[in-house]
Amino acid sequence: AAGVIQSPRHLIKEKRETATLKCYPIPRHDTVYWYQQGPGQDPQFLISFYEKMQSDKGSIPDRFSAQQFSDYHSELNMSSLELGDSALYFCASSASGGASYEQYFGPGTRLTVT
């Protein structure tokens, strides 16, 4: 079965640079969630989209922005990167606007800021 695809899997950036993370949800899934997991931490919700509209916002810095496109893939744009942005970024997708209880997680993108 198709799973959530995230690219790139690993990304190394320097401070003050910009990064773009991509997420391709499971086919026919209309809802995408982004989570950030710092070293030794639990995942923290950043932002979600339903039918290409932002549906909720968590602890996402103003330096970050995201969107969902017409094909339902999503991109997380991160600017003015800081050392503290080094983390594993998960994308998850679900169907039916999220009412379906299960979120399927991608493998994550490991971002390292040096």
Add this chain to the structure above:
Amino acid sequence: AQTVTQSQPEMSVQEAETVTLSCTYDTSESDYYLFWYKQPPSRQMILVIRQEAYKQQNATENRFSVNFQKAAKSFSLKISDSQLGDAAMYFCAYRSLYSGAGSYQLTFGKGTKLSVIP
């Protein structure tokens, strides 16, 4: 806001034995979902088991079962016949049943690192 607490940062179990991981949560909602996720060294988040709060029957998935105590806001995970492949970080997570904004974000606990001793 909901909070999820896992009071055991680390636990260990002998292979083939049984272990129980604890989770408590705080919410003012009456209907919600609870989950246990497993995160092995690969860091992939894998759903282990889910429980709907409106169901009294405890969920079971093969060797994994939960003890859901709604009044006590407790949601523990029991792993029977532990295997080496069960070694991982386990996260308890909460999700609202209803969301006016259309978002069903997960709120995670801090996790419990489970080691399996051969």
